[in-house]
Amino acid sequence: MTFWKFFFNYKQTTKLKKQTKDGTTNVFVKKVEKSNIYMSTCKKINLEELEKLCDSVGWVRRPLKKVKFALENSFLTISVFQIENKYKRLIGFARVTSDGSFNATIWDVVIHPDFQGNGLGTILMNQVIKKLREYDISTITLFADPQVVKFYQHIGFIVDPDSVKGMFWYPT
């Protein structure tokens, strides 16, 4: 697995609040800031930082030892960092299990809420697909919660193609 970097300018739009004459608060101004966004497939990931990122979207905390093992056994991990004033902040993540040949499954796709709604998730997913296509992997799969199905459809994912059904087994 190669190491790679990807820099680009990212426009962060921030909604500003302003109080009107009648006392109500309305959101009506957008502040646009630029910062450098960096992506990496390096697996040396700060586990605490990753779990904090997962916290930010409300995921359940997981034992760090298991997270470490999962990352080591993932075929691909992509971390997204914001770099500002030499400070590196983990703001996005995705990882993949795969046979490196035919099939891949994408897990744990997360973008920090501060950076959502600006296309960063789409860029991350397209990078995941690009990396997997370098291995000529043609069946790229994932399991999507109902609220993100449209997001993945926008990227080109299809729900239940040819009536193939995603199925889960859980311990009882």
Next chain:
Amino acid sequence: MTFWKFFFNYKQTTKLKKQTKDGTTNVFVKKVEKSNIYMSTCKKINLEELEKLCDSVGWVRRPLKKVKFALENSFLTISVFQIENKYKRLIGFARVTSDGSFNATIWDVVIHPDFQGNGLGTILMNQVIKKLREYDISTITLFADPQVVKFYQHIGFIVDPDSVKGMFWYPT
């Protein structure tokens, strides 16, 4: 990944045809034969034999080089052999991609048509689940063609739990 063996007696039932007095042929007798069935997680798999097994259920032939790479990068493979008169025949197979920690996806589940309908697929799947549970993996997934959804439901798999959807991306 440990190597393991599993022997048991397997009752192979064969439907026999008999001609009735009016000239029609009816299937009405079952012949029961016993043979030793052997399961192994060893990844040293005869690729030609595996592809022949896949041929037997009508799957499209795949480049052996890619198959070899896929097996090497699979987290778990289980091969099912019939042993008769010292002759070892590959009659079943399943493999898994996984992070070894949280999630696993089962691919390429196949039982030779000569051995279908006798519960061997269920035994194979239960062995796959058992091995994954040894790693405390709790999310075991697969993608099922419509005609095998009921088979997997019988084993305990659930379609779209909490409306989570299986999604696929294919190259255009």
